[in-house]
Amino acid sequence: MSEKLALNTGHEGSTRDQLASYFSRLKSGDMGPLPAVGAAILLMVLFSLLSNVFLTPINLTNLLVQSATLIMLTSALVFVILLAEIDLSAGVTFGTGMAIFVKLNQSSPNTWILNLLLAFVFGVAVGWFMGFFVAKIGVPSFVISLALYLAFPGVMLIILGEGGILTLQVPEVMAIMNGTMPLWAGWLLLAICLGVTAAMSLWDRSRRLKANLPVRPLTLLAMKLGGIAVIGAVIVQICNIDRRQGGLLNTSSPGYHPIQGMPIVVPFVVVILFICTFMLDRTRYGRHLYAVGGNPEAARRAGIKVAKIRMTAFIICSTLAMIAGVFNVSRIGNVESGAGKSIVLEGVAAAVVGGVSLFGGRGRLAYAALGAFVISTIDNGLGLLGVPAGLNFIITGSVLLVAATIDALARKRAGGSLVR
Template identity: 35%
Template sequence: MSDVASGGAVRPKTAGGGSGFKNFLRATEIDTRMLGMVGALLVIWVGFHILSGGTFLTPRNLWNLSVQTASVGVMATGMVLVIVTRNIDLSVGSVLGVTGMIMAIAQTTWFTPMFGFDNPMVWIATIGLGLLSGLAIGGLQGFVIAYMGVPSFIVTLGGLLVWRGAAWWVASGRTIPITDDTFKILGGGSDGSIGATWSWVIAIVAIAFLALAAVNARRQRKRFHFPVKPMWAEYLTFALSAGAVVVATLIVNAYLLPGPLAARYAQANGIAVPEGGLAISFGYAVPVLLFIGVGIVMTFVARRTRFGRYVFAIGGNPEAAELAGINTKRVTMMVFALMGMLAAIAAAISTARLTSATNAQGTLDELYTIAAAVIGGTSLAGGAGTIAGAMLGALVMQSLQSGMVLLGMDTPLQNIVVGAVLVVAVWLDTVYRKRAA
């Protein structure tokens, strides 16, 4: 049974039938799996904060945590589509390593001598070459999977070895430094953040975007006579989203440049330093903004484009999708090509943050990327997954790693914990699907 809302829209009943909490979730349309992840993240944060003696939930650590999440988070958005199509990509860490090495060598050997130091064309050409390299590698693997019929597990397992070896081969085992200062901005740091003022500008724009999106979604539901949320639920979900943006902005602005960096900034910009010193906020880091931007674009691709609908159709039932006229082979190849480009973006972030390309770059990132997608609700059975969930899953994985580092845990023990979390996440997904069936 349902009630007719204003404007002819249909609104589900919330009175009676089910507990008050279930009615609340139904009215607000909050994803219970997403709510569970947020709860788990809060437990992890509070637990590590207590165990670390109050150093985890500080502006400095949370700012660094957001920057460290960016590269894996970018790849996790692509891994969602890969897993949704009932495939897997074990090579993303190695693709990150080889594309990062290609960009570093090209910038040092070709582009900087060609255009000159800090010429804008240096970083543009570097990123362009990296994206093309990632696209080519992903497209090649996708071609072998889709058109030659080799299982994705085997192809990308081979790719894990091939591209890791290629990264070592092209640099002869050397570490290649980055020469362009503009390119280094992609890695964050004092020069790779936007400051307090622009952070608030972006926060205001984000809140306005959330408001417009909520109004437009309600208008579209009424137009097509779909169920709409009660107004109190609309206001509540918007307030929670806007509050999260404000809190995040307050945190990144609370992280101040250390004294020597603040003095150098003041000298470079002709600012007089008062006796008490300068209080200059880092604000949002550029890689974090890039991560969020990629997430928004990937969400649009997954939910609002024909390509995204084809991806989920293939994951739901490949045979039915092919009978419906979907070119499943081409879509599969495109998914892996897109995954390669996202790995190249992650490589640019990682290389810029390290200010060099190393042979160990991206090692085990495939584990963190797959774990982020699965923890975020992407089903290994295919056909289900969300970009926002993968982004939150990446934050959960990086929070675990960052917390273990603060506690001084050895790397082998960290790997044990991450592996155990991945197994538990898959088990929970299996239980969830059985209950939903």
């Protein structure tokens, strides 16, 4: 810091100043992920009081795996929601893609990698198709995606044949949701997460110092890393407990082998979330995506190719949705003709719970993923309690309404504009 800048950059002051300004932002209604975090904690406390199964390692790991599909689908949707668009067909797109995948596997099981690739090509094509109608022709995304939402279950039915269901017989794909990693791999994953977070922060810091800008105290970074380390360690430790213990089989019985270790899907989710967040926060593309979502006219006048951004957002959405599809088929083990129909609205709900504005331009991917975890927790907990399915839907709907209301009220208080 060679000279004092005339204007603040938000990085000035001691740890105490930084925390104070964080709390004043909270008070003014800029709550970030707090509603979603609060909801997650509240639900976990509630369910652990109501059910003595909820906090068992087997259920918590199960919850982690369960939420992976929704987290992926929500991440996909975030790209279009940030543009104030919607993709109602993201679910059935992955359903259709997976139908293609399992169908192709039937005739040529040995080329399953190629078959999977073809499913992804299908995803890209669907995204391109929708993006074309939205960006070039001007059909509202709600309408074009609704059209696909209605059409794709039919396509699936045709692909899958009269039975309307095909099973997945690729062990490698089944392993994603059902397999576990060795115990040390969980700790390694945590170490890598911490290392990457620290490296990125220090990288930013060195760039700021080079540009003669003030930097935040290192204490804050230490606190952040500490937080990740604690939460991560708890998750890894839970995953590493033998989930079979206390079950029907006795640990000393001959056929017994422990089920323990982090599910294989976790590193997949972490890496994809990291790449997407990197893209949204640190690249020109991400900046332009937010700009188009915030004010398309301003973006256009700034020389941003608005139509191109819209097209690519839809392509990214459908492609990421296909990953959600892989998770889904890996967990369920089959594809039926209505696959992905109901989950898409949960994805939208999750994004809103995570504070992503349907008006576009506002919200963060990581928070949306947290929102997806909240919705998954509701599903999981209510399932354990044996609540009738009807009530389950009603409660999920209510949580969405509460989250959206908290968000809207907070924004109103912040003086921000509700209407774009």
